[in-house]
Amino acid sequence: MDHEFELAFNLCDEAAGRIQNQQYGVHRIAFHNHGEHVELTSVHHYTRENGHQLFLFASDVNGQLAVVEATAADLASQPTTRIIKIRAGALTFHALPDQPWTYRARSARTTYTLTATVGAAEPMWLIAVNHGAPTGHHDLDDAVTELLTTNSHVA
Numbered sequence: 001m002d003h004e005f006e007l008a009f010n011l012c013d014e015a016a017g018r019i020q021n022q023q024y025g026v027h028r029i030a031f032h033n034h035g036e037h038v039e040l041t042s043v044h045h046y047t048r049e050n051g052h053q054l055f056l057f058a059s060d061v062n063g064q065l066a067v068v069e070a071t072a073a074d075l076a077s078q079p080t081t082r083i084i085k086i087r088a089g090a091l092t093f094h095a096l097p098d099q100p101w102t103y104r105a106r107s108a109r110t111t112y113t114l115t116a117t118v119g120a121a122e123p124m125w126l127i128a129v130n131h132g133a134p135t136g137h138h139d140l141d142d143a144v145t146e147l148l149t150t151n152s153h154v155a
Helices: 005-018 140-154
Strands: 025-029 039-047 051-060 063-072 080-088 091-095 102-107 110-116 125-129 135-137
Touching (some): 005 039, 005 051, 005 063, 005 080, 080 140, 091 110
Antiparallel strands (some): 051 063, 063 080, 080 091, 102 110, 110 125, 125 135
């Protein structure tokens, strides 16, 4: 498994929990359950117009692993979470605006797209390379492995 989606899913849960009690501003989180080699940083701010917004950044010695966001209108509201960025192999996938659960990465002249078909019938994960037809996968690990294999052949 050469991707950080499991970490990102766990960070979504953590961000939802932290939005109610994390101090405002930028803070390094020294004690967490994501491994001793993972550095975790939170950025929490509030505006009357947009409510609370908390980002969790996870990194290691090789750089960014994952970034997630939690938002809530107020502290009594149920937070909404999403994955913003995620590392898979040598690629960094970025969430596409206005397309929930769709991520895109670029390498050289190739664009990789990974989409979760949340709430839809199987397959659950669709991958596409450049503008090619999407390929369906039932398992996230299989989908990412195919993308990374394609990336190693293209590079």
